[in-house]
Amino acid sequence: MSLKLSGKAAQIYDGIRGAPIVSPHGHCDPAWFAIDAPFSDPAELLVIPDHYVFRMLYSQGVPLDQLGVGVAPEDRDPRAIFRLFAAHWHLFLGTPSQFWIEHELRETLGCDTALGPDTADAIYDHIAIWLTDTDNLPRALFDRMGIEVLATTDAALDPLTHHQAIRDSGWTGTVIPTFRPDALLNPRAPGWVKEVAALGAMTGHDTTGYDGFLAALRKRRNAFKAMGATATDHAIEQPQTVWLDRPADTFATLLSGSIADADAFHGHMLIEMAQMSLDDGLVMQLHAGSRRNTNHTLFDRFGANKGADIPVAVDWVRGLEPLLNRVGNDPRLTLILFTLDETTYARELAPMAGHWPCLRIGPPWWFHDSAAGIARYLDQVVETAGYHNLAGFNDDTRAFLSIPARHDLWRRAVAQHLAAQIDRGYFSAETAGQVAQLLATDLARKTYRLE
Amino acid sequence: MSLKLSGKAAQIYDGIRGAPIVSPHGHCDPAWFAIDAPFSDPAELLVIPDHYVFRMLYSQGVPLDQLGVGVAPEDRDPRAIFRLFAAHWHLFLGTPSQFWIEHELRETLGCDTALGPDTADAIYDHIAIWLTDTDNLPRALFDRMGIEVLATTDAALDPLTHHQAIRDSGWTGTVIPTFRPDALLNPRAPGWVKEVAALGAMTGHDTTGYDGFLAALRKRRNAFKAMGATATDHAIEQPQTVWLDRPADTFATLLSGSIADADAFHGHMLIEMAQMSLDDGLVMQLHAGSRRNTNHTLFDRFGANKGADIPVAVDWVRGLEPLLNRVGNDPRLTLILFTLDETTYARELAPMAGHWPCLRIGPPWWFHDSAAGIARYLDQVVETAGYHNLAGFNDDTRAFLSIPARHDLWRRAVAQHLAAQIDRGYFSAETAGQVAQLLATDLARKTYRLE
Amino acid sequence: MSLKLSGKAAQIYDGIRGAPIVSPHGHCDPAWFAIDAPFSDPAELLVIPDHYVFRMLYSQGVPLDQLGVGVAPEDRDPRAIFRLFAAHWHLFLGTPSQFWIEHELRETLGCDTALGPDTADAIYDHIAIWLTDTDNLPRALFDRMGIEVLATTDAALDPLTHHQAIRDSGWTGTVIPTFRPDALLNPRAPGWVKEVAALGAMTGHDTTGYDGFLAALRKRRNAFKAMGATATDHAIEQPQTVWLDRPADTFATLLSGSIADADAFHGHMLIEMAQMSLDDGLVMQLHAGSRRNTNHTLFDRFGANKGADIPVAVDWVRGLEPLLNRVGNDPRLTLILFTLDETTYARELAPMAGHWPCLRIGPPWWFHDSAAGIARYLDQVVETAGYHNLAGFNDDTRAFLSIPARHDLWRRAVAQHLAAQIDRGYFSAETAGQVAQLLATDLARKTYRLE
Incomplete structure (x- = not known):
């Protein structure tokens, strides 16, 4: 199986097949490259x-x-x-x-x-x-795969030891962390109160109060940034945001064990994250629409990420309205949206990204990172958002060996799309070649501030 | 009009065009074959x-x-x-x-x-x-059409007289019933209280109590099974399931005329049906998302099924969660899901069927049983669910003569899909031929336990 | 860029490329043609x-x-x-x-x-x-573009001065108004109470009472009709309709400043409009699913229509049920539905238009008036609704110069669709040519009663 290409598509593909791999979001284990076993x-x-x-x-x-x-x-x-x-x-x-x-x-x-x-x-x-x-070995493979940069995804309280070890090793590969604070932002996450306390212990801030909590988060963001991070990442079932009038009170109530306002607080914290991004320049990613661990028996026995995370319909428009109306016109913000609900490509994401200066549409994610999924994505987003409001490609993989395979499939599917655009008379082969470079590497570099 | 095929698609089609017709779900009248007028x-x-x-x-x-x-x-x-x-x-x-x-x-x-x-x-x-x-005549046509098996859909209280007559007739055609108990499971159905009483009268169980109600349902399922049934069928506007703590109390309240908990009870009974399937091995079908009789004037004058049943958006993920978490990991269960909301193909059904052992995705249903509908279906389910989590084809027709036409359209559309897969380099022509057999007959036989 | 066509598609396109432009819905300014500057x-x-x-x-x-x-x-x-x-x-x-x-x-x-x-x-x-x-100049361009008829969209209180001037001018171009009473029907619209009063002043009816309000609306509809209007137009975020038991009371409450029942009243008024259409024969248009002015900062500074109107998911089935059950079987009504939620094409609109005598499906609207958008539309509506339940094409533009371009893109996309239908064996080239005429001009003329 190869997603066979011919004619113009093959030519476009030839122009990008050997391009470096820019991998700004994924789930590789930094220990692989720190230890190199x-x-x-x-x-x-x-x-x-x-x-x-x-x-x-x-x-x-x-x-x-x-x-x-x-x-x-x-x-x-x-x-x-x-x-x-x-x-x-x-x-x-x-x-x-x-x-x-x-x-x-x-x-x-x-x-x-x-x-x-x-x-x-x-x-x-x-x-x-x-x-x-x-x-x-991992480092040799990394180099041979032509990876220009690889971002891992790391809990906010991760000490980034492996990342430090990579930096200290003298190896030239660029592996950077991504700040993923879900466990601290979502009061429904198991052990949230302990996480908040651990954040305090780690940062020296008093996280029993809201101001200290925010200060501690800022400190961790800076620690990630110092280790090369250019982005944060956030997962939420429904992309719900809200600006609370008195978040300190809500925080105190939640810490005391009452989780009635947990969802509102989570939505509020997304806005706080966006506001911190204005200051520290970290690009914000939002992955929404996965209902996690729907098979309780399997979750109880085997834990998370066992194949029972199932997409649900989402409402980006109303959900992001509070966040966007607070920070969405600020040119310092970049917010990348990832959906598992393909119906939002043309209905919501493309019109939103075609308006708000901060928004970029993430590539087809998870189940949709496939040949037909990529074709549907390009068919449904480009006409309204153009190419420049897209975030390029993410492999988003836990399987190191699949990185080149995933980028290759994307590049083939992009070539196929662009060849069809030429056939439709939309632009020349030369222009198609330029757009191919954008989609293969340049948009990812630019959107994630990796240039 | 023929859905013209050429090249590889025509070759694949030639391999399956004459295959027997396996028709595991539809609405033909058994009287046609009992009486043969x-x-x-x-x-x-x-x-x-x-x-x-x-x-x-x-x-x-x-x-x-x-x-x-x-x-x-x-x-x-x-x-x-x-x-x-x-x-x-x-x-x-x-x-x-x-x-x-x-x-x-x-x-x-x-x-x-x-x-x-x-x-x-x-x-x-x-x-x-x-x-x-x-x-x-019906039987001669049945034989000439090459129908291997034809399942009808029959109310739970149907005495199956026509089915018995077919069996007694000496004719070799295989016509089997399907257990469809909607009128008993949905307290909002017209005359529900009377239906429940009639169930009692028919089975000799005391259906004024919940235990007797369940026992009576089991008895009817067994009567259907004895007449060759391999499946049950259930229709619901929203695929809502729920496990009630005290279903007997709810049942009593409903029988007394208060229908406040009707939807919850209906959802509970779907789980009871799934649990009975564990024991008796009947395959469970769920057809969801049709809002029935939306034209009240027409309904009052002409009754049901007059073209005013309109699809609505559905939520399979949250709706089935209670059922699946109760019985979904049990290898004895097969549950086939049919949707009229195509947005759920890639978003919900394919990820669900690609995880839960019990689930299979039914073929494109009703308005979507069409050339473009089949193309969209295969485009959107195969990449995540593969071919083996599909249930093959159903003609689901009330029009006897349309059976060969509907299977032919499916086979042509399948051939077209598979030819495109070969062109994309996904698999060989030989493999495509094998998958064609699966989709034409084998998956239906296997899923419906007709082997 | 041209949406290149070849072979059969080019032939079909040649048959319709020079057809007159029928533009039954759009937002050109009648002043352009009245003043001709x-x-x-x-x-x-x-x-x-x-x-x-x-x-x-x-x-x-x-x-x-x-x-x-x-x-x-x-x-x-x-x-x-x-x-x-x-x-x-x-x-x-x-x-x-x-x-x-x-x-x-x-x-x-x-x-x-x-x-x-x-x-x-x-x-x-x-x-x-x-x-x-x-x-x-505008009139010369209008003539050179081959515009047979151009409908503008005008507020209910518009005095239609420019339309009168066009009629008085002796110029032969046909420019007609469309009755758009949103500002009067939606109590949430800014200045609604004043609008209702202005309606009274303009018509001489007492609009402090509901009967006078209705009479005044009828009078304005007739004024529009006298100026050539054949249609009304209505915009609503959710296509919600409701028949109020005591609309006069609700109206009085709303006028007194309490807007709790604003949405219900708006939904009720849509039914009143449909009922008025039975009498005066104005075709009713409903554009639903756009959430307006989602960027508050921009709205406050620049006003409406600044690119921040974003589509949301809609429910046509339940939303229109009250309206359709009141007037939907009446052969005098034509109601054209426009959606920004493409998921409703196959799921809701095509089945509804394939049943209700009053319904027609409007062409792809706004973000979806594009080559791929038109292809998705035809792919998803034709199989269930056929061609005769479609309303032909609308350019719906504020940009006068884009009218020929938009009709040309539609005609090219239609030709491409029909050529594919011929290739699939669905109908002959001769039939395709006839359907092309339908889609280019005839369905628009017929649906909007412009024949």
Whole structure:
């Protein structure tokens, strides 16, 4: 599987296929690059941490523990896991996982054998050997993949030790953190009161009061910035914002254990974050519309991110109105919106980004980071928002090896879109080539202030 | 009109065009096959019972009674009705009704004349003669159409007399019932209290109490199963489920005439149905999102199913959460979801079916059972759910003659989709041929436990 | 940019490209044709009044006053404005504004130079000279554009002086008003109480009572009709209708300053308007789903229509149920629905228009009046509503010069759609040509009773 291109699309793709990888948002573990140890085995590399993979097998009746999920590494049989995965490879026909994994096998792992039940062992052995090669350690891979910059996503209280270690190591790869304070901003998050106290302990501010809470958040933002961060990231089920009249009172009530105003406070804190961005220049990202952990049994047993996060309809217009009317006309703010509700592309996001100076539309996210998903996105946002109100591409992955595959799929889909635009007579091949560069790298660099 | 195919698509279609028809959900009348009497006239065959047809003429000002709707058979002039239909044939340009009816005329009725105002009489006469041929009686047609199995949809209190008669007849056609207990589960349904009493009378259980009500429902499910049923079917405007703490109390209150908790009870009963499915193995179908009888004048005069059932937006995620968290991880359950809100394909249904072991996505339903509707469906569900979480095809028709036409359109649209997948480089022609078989017959057999 | 066509699509387009322009809904200023004065300068012609243009520049940080918005004509530097616009021309790549403006430059303004920062002055000079030519006065342009009829949109209290002047002038162009009473029907509209009083003063009816209010509205409708109007137009954020038991009481309460029932009253008045349409035959238009003036800072400084009107999700089904159940089966009513929520095309509007005799679906509106928007529209409405339940095309523009460009884009997109229908085998080239005529002119004439 490759998203085959020909003619004009192939030409456009040739102009960007080798461009550096700008990865301004994702979930790689900075420890990989701090420690630079080999990945342990093929199952750990391709199956166990990939929720796209294990959710699909689970949907067809394969228990998660048979795939190593929730099983201690020493209790796993990685070869058996890999066989089980290969035996169900047909489930992925036509999915982006098929594209990504085939791309990884072919381009990164150097394996030309087609995956399937009969080839599970051969491919397992191939990868196992590959993993022992020091040329395939994380830093070497990072360099070989042509990654210009990789942003991780880190809890606000993360001491950024691994990031510091990377900086101290002398290695030239650029890995930067992203400030993700959900656990502090959302009073419904488990252990919120303790998190707030820990924030106080970490920063030396008195977080039992609202002013100290804000000051402590500012301090952590600055610590992230000092480590190279250019952005913050925020997740919320509904993109709800609100400006409270007396946030200090609400904060006190919440700390005392009454969570009636939790959602309003969360919405208020998003505005506070936007206001802090005016001062410190961190780009703000908002990922909305995922209802988390909808399978309670699985959550109780295996924890978060187990494939049961399901998108819901969202209302960006009313939800962001308070935030935008407070800071949306300020030229210092950049706010990138990510949606899982594709109906908002043309109805809400493109008109909003085509008006508010602060807004940029994030690329197709999660389930929609796919060939058809990208085609729908470009079809539905460009006519109203143009290209310059887009934020370029994010791979947003937890699977390091999938980074080149994901950027490659985006670049192919972009090339296909632009070739169609030429055919429609919208612009010349030369202009298409320039827009391709924008979409492949330049918009991401500019939007995330990575230039 | 034919949904023309060429090249790879034509080849894929050739591999499945003659496959048996598996029809696991629809609204044919079992009496047709029990009694095996000829259809009365061309208007009765093609116009009067087809709500796709008369709604369109009504939308352009043709009164329903002029089309024979709500008129006793003896008071109708079928030729005048057919002429009126033919005079408005241009209204159907570009609609699936055009495809279906042209297919029926050409392939089943053997009529090559193009329908239109000038040919109404000639075609009427052709069909009238055709109807007198004993080769065109329902059972003969059923056999000639290559129907492997046909499921009807039957009220829970239906005595299944016609189904019994079919079984007793010695005819080899497989016609099975489907358990549809809406009138018993939804306290807002007209005459609910009487229905509950009738259930008691029919089963010998005391349905004045909740335990007896459940026992009686179980008994009816078993009676359906004994007659070959493999599935239940449930319709609801909003896919709302809830697990009541004290359902017996709610049931008593409802029976006493207070319907305040009717919706919650309906939602609770869907979970009870799912729980019964764990035991008896009946596959559960849920058709949600149709707001019924929105034209009150027409409903009062002509009754239900008169073209005024209009889709509304639905929320599958929150609506099914109580049901799924109670039984959704149980490998014994199969629950097929049908939507009229296409925005839920990619946003909700594909992610849900790509996670929960019990869920399968039903094919495009009703207004969306069309060439473009099928294309949108496959474009939006496959990337996240794959092919194996789909339920294959349903014709879901009240119009017997349209069965081959509807399966043919699905097969053509599937072939077109798969040919495009080959062109995109997603899989080989050989694989495409295998997926075509899945979509044409195998997934329906498997999902509905008809193997 | 041209939406290039070839083969069958080009042939179909050739059959309709020169058809007269029927423009039954838009926002041109009747004063242009009453006074027939030249447009003042190129910035006034192409930039300052076009909210598609200035919103996009604003979204990329250009202050509105630098574009002449909110600046008195005598304080503007039109050449500086035009340069600023040209310097940002790349923002419009792939948008309908690009298509429209390039079409205007090439086809109407006779300018072959490609727009861009380097050509700003040359193009400015070209247009400035063009504006001095008496052949380019509004009436001459109207005639040269082949406009058969142009409807403006006028407040209910507009004295229609300009329309009268056009009629008195002896010029043969047909410019007609449209009755837009939002300011009288929506008690939340600024100055509603004064508007109601002014209605009384204008009509001589006592509008302090509900009966007088209705009588006065009827009188204004008749005045519009006498001036050639064939339609009314209504805007509402949510398409909510309601039939009040005691509207006179509600009216009195609202007049006294309590707006609690404002929305219900607005919804009630829409039904009153529909009922008046039964009597006077004015076609009713309903534009729903735009949340107006979401940027409060901009609204306070610059007023309405400054690019911050953003679409929201709507519920046509429940919202129109009261209206339709009161008057929807009456053959005298035509009600045209316009949506900014594309999800309602296939889910709500097509099924509703495919049932209710009064309903027609308006063309893609505002952000969706674009090549891809038109393609999505036809893809999603035709299969269920057919072609005859569509209302043809509206340009709905405030930019006079964009009228031919907008009709041309629609005709090209229609040709492309119909060519694809031929390729799919749905109908012949001859039929496609007939449907093209319908969509280009005939459906608009028929739906708006302009025949």
